[in-house]
Structures are given as structure tokens and as C-alpha cells.
Amino acid sequence: MSTKQLYSITALFDSPDEIIHAASETSKAGYTKYDVNTPYPVHGMDGAMQLKPSRLGFFAMAFGLLGAVSAIGFMTWVTLIEYPLVIGGKPFWSWPAFVPVSFELTVLLASVLSVVAMIVIYFKFPNNAHPLHDTKYMKAVSSDKFGINIQAEDPKFDEKAVTEFFKSLGGKEITPVYFDEDELSHGQKLFDPKFIGILAVVAVIASGTTYFIFNQLMFMPPFNWMMTQEKLKAQKPSELFSDGIGMRNPVDGTVARGFLPYPFKGQLDSVGKYLVNPLLPTKEVLETGKQKYLTFCSPCHGNFAQGDSRLRGQFPNPPTLHSDKVRNWHDGNIYHVITEGQNVMPSYAPQIARDDRWAIIHYLRALQRAQNAKESDFK
């Protein structure tokens, strides 16, 4: 059962000037429920229709600010709090680097969310049915005509009067548009089988293409040229060198910076005489030592070097470092243990720079002193 109802009377015009004229006459004549449809935004239409200024600008402003604030906020959080990294010797909070990202996000959110807001607020998404859809009128105004339509809901509406009125304005193809209440209220075609079908096809094509690109295309020439080019790989033979060995030895008689060989291999007993802590126990050194100790040593020896870490009982027990033995050691002996390792304790030379090792020793000494304070320390 379908009951056709009158929605509106429509008229078409040929030029933007005519439609502006028509719109302003219509609003002057006292009609309120009417709308204008044009192929592109016609400047001055708001004034002609006597519309209140659109609220959309404020939405755009809010969304833009949201974009700016979240971009700057996120980057500030990352670079200052969560993962401070020195990049290019610049301060952690290097705002010039944030500008492009903040700008992009501002523009992105402002534009995308404004469109979403417009669709939701003015078009009442997800309802996508409208009496004007699929009419000849709609087809005309979305190509090259300028249309106006006065709705039957308007208190002043009268079919004959409106038709006459449009005629007097010079409107063409003045036609009534009918709609079906049923169709409108059930018009949510979002789950229309055809629509879902197309959606599925698009999804398959999109993911198929992506799969093809990343798993096939990338391995075809020319995209694989970078992969197959001549290059060195760690632990692999190489044709680049005449001896066929990829990993190279240092040039004879040279030592790379920071890679001085350790000359006291296996000489724990005598090393204390030769190696002296080059650092002074200043506040900075102790701070570094504490940080490195907590990172590298505490998992086994415990936060206070008492050998009481969580590892106790699950691993050959790491000893306390407050034993007389270690307290009476020279700094050099501890340095030796860190550098070489001892029995099950592995070497930490690759992880900890030399100065940091000495700093750890200062910190360790401070811990020892705290456990065995002398009378004089309390003064």
C-alpha cells in the first residue's frame, strides 16, 4: 500500500544570478520551508536566503584546535616524558619539528570531521533517504541547472500559488515532487544487498591488490633491485672481496676508537695494582653509576648489592657484594670482574662503556659504605 504525498514544488533556473534573485524573492514572500540546490556553492546565497550564519565554522574551529592540541600534546609527551631521545643534538622539546605535523593534523581533523559533522547534523545520517532523490530535478541541479523548491510543509504553501509564483520569477520545468511515507521511513538502504555486495567486492579487490603488491610485486624487477644489489651481509661470504670473506678484520696495526683491547686478561689477582679508578666520586658520577648499576647489575646482585634479587634460588646464587673480600678488593679487581666476567657471571664489556664501569664501582663503594658505616660517618 503506497500513499503518495506531495513533498514540494520545484523549479529550475539557468544561471546563478537568476537563482539568487529567485531565492531572495522567495524569502521576501515569506516562505520559510524551502531550499535551493545548485551544482556548486553560489556565493551570496546565504544572504539571499536570509539564513543565519552557519554553525559549521565553529565545529571546524573546534576540530582544528583538537588536531593542533593533540598533535603538540602527543609529541610533547613522547619527547619529554615517555621516550626522551636526543636527536641531532637538539633539545628534547624541539618545537620547530612539530610544526609540520601539527599543521597537517589541524587541517586533517578540521576538514574531515567538519564533513562528518555536516553529514550527521544536517543530513541526519544514517538516514540516507530524501524525497528529492532520484528525481529529474536532482539530476538537473547536479549537472548544470540551478533549482529551488518550496515544501508542502510551509505554512504559506498553496500548490497553485507557488506554481504561479515560480512562473512569475521565470522558473522552468515547474514540477511537483511526491514521496511515499513508507519508503522514506524504511529507506535506510545501508544494508541493501546490492550495496553490501559492492562493498564486499571492493574489499576483496583492495585487500587482494595490497596482498599482491606486498607479497609478489615487491619481489619482481625492478622493485627487487634494492634487495638483489651487491652488498655485504653480516656472517656471510661476499664476492666483493677477493678473498671471499664478508666480515673484515681491522687494518693491521690499527685499533678502532673505543675498542682498546683489555690487557689484563685472566690476571684478577695482579690487576688491582695496575688499574686505578680514573673518576672522582662526584655527584654526577654517582648518579651515572647508580643508573647503570640498577640497569645492569641489580637484576642479579639486588638493588643494594646484597645478593637478594629475584634470581635467588633460580640461578647459581649471585653473591652479596658486601663481603669482606669484595670490600677489600681494589677498584681494579671489580673492574676486572665486570670486564671479563667471573665463572657464571658473564662479561659486561660490550654493554657498559669503560667510564660507566668505573662509575658503577664508585656507586658500589657508596653502597658498601652505607652498610658498614664507620663511627666518623655519622658526624
Added chain:
Amino acid sequence: MKKELPSKVKNIGWALLFVGIVIYVIGYTVNPREAAFNNVIGFLFITSIAVGSIFLIALEYIAGAVWSVPMRRVNEFLGGLVLVAPLVALPMFFHLHDIFHWTDLGAVGTDELLKGKQPYLNLNFFIIRFVVVFALWNLFYWLFVRNSLKQDLSKDQKLTTQNIRLAAVFLPVFAITLTVTAVDWAMSLEPHWFSTILGVYYFSGTVLAAVATATYIIVKFHENGYLQNLKRDHFYSLGALLFAFINFWAYIAFSQFLLIWYANLPEETIWFMKRWEGGMQFVSVLLIIVHFAVPYFLLLPQEAKMNLKRLKFMSIWILFAHLLDLYWLVMPTYANGVTIGWMEIGFPVLIVGLIIVMLGYKMKRHNLVPVGDPKLERGLKFRL
């Protein structure tokens, strides 16, 4: 359709021109070095307006723009300044040693960097470039305007087609010649420094200055009954163009800064360091405010771009901003810190005088509106 400037305005123009010349003469006798540097600013300023106007003419043709046709003559008149710009540059050629460090052959001999740049930065080639660049500009200007004026009588559509082709040739030539000018007169002041974007930077200011000058003149004309047929839509377009290039300038200026700041190479950062010490940091901040922040917000609202008063104010403002921009480019080479005296303030007078005199001269001879242009009708009816 010929309309002359009122004689009062013309007299002001001649007076300013005269005062300007006197200032130049006194300047060059009192302190030739400072005068020469101010001359660089003045020269770049007038070049901006002159070539920028030719660029706008070419742009109209190549884009098939309709809205700007009724006002094109103003650009054509201003473009005439390319003929006088070399005259403004003339005094500098007697003081090149004061301005350009690279002209000092002794210094070049001991300086690896300058030695490397010598094939480009040497006096002979510099002068050749100057001559070629201005010859090209004058040639294209002459061709454009000749066709446009011929059309006033013949109403021949073919002339428009010819100018479109001409514009297609001119635009790439313009890009290269303007970059050369920026490199020669602004970048080579500090011959160790380089920035690949400086040409574009100067270009953004160039177009801005040309549009601002034209906008001021057009609005003034409209108010005094010269171009009565212009509508809101025309002014809105001018305002939008100003607004667009304000943003473009800021975009380019920031891009230049960002890359140099990021890479942090001493030979590049030195240029910004110079503009960040001895008081110049205030000028730098002022430049951001004057050249970007203020015009941005004053031109942002839709109504502002159609408000004649606002447009006039902004045009003058932007011309000042461009002057400040050039000052910021040039003066730190003259001396560290801020240099401000009667020369810095007085030298632009000559340029203003030249503009008015040029306008009066051209208006006496040519129609104020391209009456023969086939697009004129549509241009007058133009609506957004």
C-alpha cells in the same frame, strides 16, 4: 576610456621622485656603503613590483582568468617599471665592492669556498646575467603590452591567443630569471651561505608586493570613479590572492628555516644566527608578526576581503612588510645588529615616487581598461 591621474597626485609623484633622488645623492655622498645596501633593498623592491606585475599578466592569460581582465591594465602599467628598475640599480654598479665580498679577488684567492663558486660569482658573468635578465623581462613586457594595446583597436581574438602562448614561454623564463636575481642580489651578499629555496622565497614576496600595489591602486581608482564597474566579487578575488600569498610566504619562509634548523650545518645556520643577535632577533620576530600573523588574521574573515577600507589598509601594510622582509634579507650583511637611520627610512621614497610617475605617464597614453579584450564583457559580469 582614457583617464588621467589628477594633477595633484601627479605632482605628489614628481615631488616624491625628486625628494627620493636627493636622498639617494646625499646618501651616496655621506656614507656610500650604507647607501649601496639600501639601494639593494630599493632595487629588489621595485623589481618585485615590476616583474610581479608581469607575472600576474602572464598568469591571467595562461589560466584563462576572466575576473582580472577589467583590472589588467593596472598590472600592465606597473610592469612598465622594469624599464626603470635597472636605473635604480645603476648607482650600485659603482659600489659593487662595498656590497659583495666575492668581488674582492684577494679574498677569493685564499678562500676555498669562494674559489669554487668563482665560475658563477665573478664580475663579468654577474653583469652579463643582469643585462640578460632585464633584457628578457623588458622584451616579454613589451610583447605582452603591445598585443594587449593593439587589441584595444582591432578587438582581434588572435592577440589573446598570442599572449597565451607568450605566457607559456614567459613563465619558465620568469622562474629562472627571478631565481637568478634573488641569488645574485640577495644570496650572494653572504657568498658562503646558500639556500636552494631562496628564489622561491623572493618570488612569494614578489607576487605579494605586486598584488598589494595593484589592489591599492584599483581600490583607490574605484573609489574615485575610475573603475566603477568593479563589484564585490572582484575585490574578493584580490583579497583572496593577497591572503593566499601571505600564507605561501609563511610556508616558504618556515620551510627554509626548518630545513636549516634541522640539518644544523654551521655554514647554513650562520645566516640565521646573524639574524638572531644584536637586536636582529626582534626584527626577526617582528617580521613573523608583520608579514604573517597580522595580515593573516585581518584578511581571514570573508567580509574582510570585500571591505575596501580593509583592503587598502592591508595593501599598504603588506608593502611595508615586504620592505621589512628585504631589510631582513639584506641589512645584516651591512653590519651586525640592527641598522636604522634616515637612509633606511628615506630610500623607499624614490620607489613610491617612481610608481606614481610611471602610473601617470602610462595613464595619459593608454586606455585604463582593455576595451578590446574579448573576455572583458564576461570579466565585468564576473561573479564568484
